[in-house]
Amino acid sequence: MLKAILFDLDDTLLDWSGFAGDWKTLECQFLTGVFDYCAANGSVLPDLDAFVDEFHTRIRESWRLGRTSLIAPHIGKVMVEAVEAQGAAVGAFTAEALLGAYGWHAVPGTQLFKEVPEVMATIKKHGIKTAIVTNASQPMTLRDIEIEEHQLLQYFPDCRLSAADAGVLKPHPGIFQLALERLGVSPEEAVFVGDNPIADIAGAQGVGMQAVFRITSPMPQMLSGLIVPDAAINSLEELPPILDGWFPGWREN
Ligand SMILES: [Mg+2]
Numbered sequence: 001m002l003k004a005i006l007f008d009l010d011d012t013l014l015d016w017s018g019f020a021g022d023w024k025t026l027e028c029q030f031l032t033g034v035f036d037y038c039a040a041n042g043s044v045l046p047d048l049d050a051f052v053d054e055f056h057t058r059i060r061e062s063w064r065l066g067r068t069s070l071i072a073p074h075i076g077k078v079m080v081e082a083v084e085a086q087g088a089a090v091g092a093f094t095a096e097a098l099l100g101a102y103g104w105h106a107v108p109g110t111q112l113f114k115e116v117p118e119v120m121a122t123i124k125k126h127g128i129k130t131a132i133v134t135n136a137s138q139p140m141t142l143r144d145i146e147i148e149e150h151q152l153l154q155y156f157p158d159c160r161l162s163a164a165d166a167g168v169l170k171p172h173p174g175i176f177q178l179a180l181e182r183l184g185v186s187p188e189e190a191v192f193v194g195d196n197p198i199a200d201i202a203g204a205q206g207v208g209m210q211a212v213f214r215i216t217s218p219m220p221q222m223l224s225g226l227i228v229p230d231a232a233i234n235s236l237e238e239l240p241p242i243l244d245g246w247f248p249g250w251r252e253n
């Protein structure tokens with residue numbers, strides 16, 4: 001019986017194709033808030049560019065390590081390291097305080113894929129639990145601000161999980177198991193939907209879930225044959241009919 005559907009966030013529910021800026025410039029704007037916050041709270045760091053570079057060097061290294069170890073980067077922890085490396089007293093700032101100063105919000109140019117509200121409303125109407133499981137280095141408290149701006153939060157009351165909070169990145173089984181635990185369902189009662197063959201499809205199948213590949217770009221040739229999704233869709237509108245085949249009667253609630 002179908003009890004829950006878990007979704008990746010970026011490029012599965014949230015369309016980034018309209019984002020025209022560059023990530024480093026965008027992040028610099030957020031980091032300026034952190035720089036100013038430190039100055040206002042007794043730690044004037046020597047130089048904004050040096051702080052931004054310090055942060056970027058450290059977060060890039062965290063992602064590099066994460067790709068092999070699957071230990072999740074956490075921007076709050078990296079910000080604390082960066083301000084301390086730039087001269088703030090050790091322990092002067094908490095990750096929570098710096099994350100607040102970072103001022104994360106929805107990124108201009110991003111939007112929900114147009115079919116998302118209607119499909120999510122259908123899923124919730126039939127009593128199916130839902131989750132977001134994202135490989136973000138931002139804790140979910142930050143991504144929640146963004147998904148509320150996109151009016152997505154209402155469809156995910158049960159579980160929203162960021163890799164930064166889980167401690168590990170997809171495809172590590174731990175992040176999927178934690179989400180299933182929070183939902184109170186077994187892998188056989190759940191379906192995962194995502195756009196990344198390794199993180200989403202191989203990861204979810206690895207813990208026993210059926211996995212639907214949301215095609216935003218074709219699966220790389222080298223992976224086709226090695227990773228075989230249980231289904232592939234071009235739009236989330238195609239998901240309910242697939243569920244009809246796998247879980248007849250799921251709409252009867
Ligand atoms: Mg994605």
